[in-house]
Amino acid sequence: MTEAEVVIEIPFHDVDVMQVAWHGHYVKYMEVARCALLDKIDYNYLRMEASGYAWPVIDMRIRYAKPLRFQQRVRVKAKLVEWENRLKVNYLIEDEKTGERLTKAHTIQVAVDIASGEMLYASPDIIYQKLGITP
Amino acid sequence: MTEAEVVIEIPFHDVDVMQVAWHGHYVKYMEVARCALLDKIDYNYLRMEASGYAWPVIDMRIRYAKPLRFQQRVRVKAKLVEWENRLKVNYLIEDEKTGERLTKAHTIQVAVDIASGEMLYASPDIIYQKLGITP
Amino acid sequence: MTEAEVVIEIPFHDVDVMQVAWHGHYVKYMEVARCALLDKIDYNYLRMEASGYAWPVIDMRIRYAKPLRFQQRVRVKAKLVEWENRLKVNYLIEDEKTGERLTKAHTIQVAVDIASGEMLYASPDIIYQKLGITP
Amino acid sequence: MTEAEVVIEIPFHDVDVMQVAWHGHYVKYMEVARCALLDKIDYNYLRMEASGYAWPVIDMRIRYAKPLRFQQRVRVKAKLVEWENRLKVNYLIEDEKTGERLTKAHTIQVAVDIASGEMLYASPDIIYQKLGITP
Numbered sequence A, B, C, D: 001m002t003e004a005e006v007v008i009e010i011p012f013h014d015v016d017v018m019q020v021a022w023h024g025h026y027v028k029y030m031e032v033a034r035c036a037l038l039d040k041i042d043y044n045y046l047r048m049e050a051s052g053y054a055w056p057v058i059d060m061r062i063r064y065a066k067p068l069r070f071q072q073r074v075r076v077k078a079k080l081v082e083w084e085n086r087l088k089v090n091y092l093i094e095d096e097k098t099g100e101r102l103t104k105a106h107t108i109q110v111a112v113d114i115a116s117g118e119m120l121y122a123s124p125d126i127i128y129q130k131l132g133i134t135p
Helices: A023-041 A045-052 A125-131 B023-039 B045-050 B126-131 C025-038 C046-049 C125-129 D023-040 D047-052 D125-131
Strands: A004-010 A057-064 A073-082 A085-096 A100-107 B005-009 B057-064 B073-082 B089-097 B101-109 C005-008 C059-062 C075-080 C085-093 C101-110 D005-007 D057-064 D073-084 D087-095 D102-109
Touching: A004 A023, A023 A057, A023 A073, A023 A085, A023 B023, A057 C059, A085 B045, A125 C059, B005 B023, B023 B045, B023 B057, B023 B089, B023 B101, B073 B101, B126 D073, C005 C025, C025 C059, C025 C075, C025 C085, C025 C101, C025 D102, C046 D005, C059 D005, C075 C101, D005 D023, D023 D057, D023 D073, D023 D087, D023 D102, D073 D102
Parallel strands: none
Antiparallel strands: A004 A073, A057 A100, A057 B057, A073 A085, A085 A100, B005 B073, B057 B101, B073 B089, B089 B101, C005 C075, C059 C101, C059 D057, C075 C085, C085 C101, D005 D073, D057 D102, D073 D087, D087 D102
């Protein structure tokens, strides 16, 4: 099973006038966790590009349950849950200390052939190789 | 009907190595349009706070159809489609010139009583006043 | 004389807990004005790259006189003041309505030959062509 | 002597089309190091506010020697070098592995009395207490 987690401390510049992390900054926290996940399977952005595919995010959903505060340390968990036709990653953001669940989210990425610009309707073989499974 | 639109030119600092606007920056474009919408009904963030309510985003979904490029001018349309129990805003991002549809999204906000910190399960009267309708 | 100006409305997501624009966001405002300036001489980032040169910022200074607030409209003026060996741009940020001076800044960029990665100690001819002057 | 350092890995969303960290993002790296420094003397933003003073940045300079790249790990060192009339912090950004110096910078902050909005021309006593020195 392919998952990764990172710990992030909410920085001052992410906090808005309501004294909580502005909701748009969560996308960065999720990306840091997803990058850790992709590193684990040796398929980060640089490797993607070298493999001839870009994997743009085509769908993202974030459900905010509790606010994040300045200097709060949160654990961001990313888990790859689909890969056949697209990459779907689920995210959980939890308080590092208490484990309280703060946010749930997911992103969906599809392969695009960089040379032709065409979107692929099934994931290319490279993703199976990286995951160590047979297509 | 309550809607607003803004035109945004994609700035250099929003563009990533794939030469397109990084997907997290769309949240800013949507917010600028939502702020224009809230200004229209005289209920922007400052008025919200003065009314005793915060309206945090609790759910956001973005579907990315086509990439946005450096210096592309896009029209971001925001439309209030629910207000009884929560504020739901739908967004469309279109190319300014061609009108091509590039992104669809929505956000959902709920009222929180600032004094008590309690979330409200129905929108407070103030939102009906601002919309000029009877609850 | 080569100068440009843009008007920017300070967005919600740039405002911090002190209710003013976070000081790091000014770099974006300056860039938008500098891009307008570079467009004027037909030498924006895309043209730079096509000409074989990158122009990284190597020095930046910002002096903050007065804070910028949510929804404040500010005029950002960018003026090219050196080009022989490097591009130096001066910036002024003023309140749109009152003209009050809020911030002074400058950036310095040097040409880098993209092919060799070498920094140039004198500006390449292309900048003189774009400025319509004889080297 | 009052200094602190943090290690930051350059995230994907900070990297621009030239494949290097966009120059404006350095302000965030510096702030993370400055916050670590302020935590060390028990005078972070929350304590500042509780003490009745805000400390806005009024001057910032960054000299960029070498670019930062995606996933590069850098050490950001912050050192308090003045405190009598204003807080001056010097920064160095170095490659974590090689120690190569990549960026030099400084910020200057002054105390503002939150109640009156007045800028102070000498640092208030609280800063001496926090530094454990006699004014």
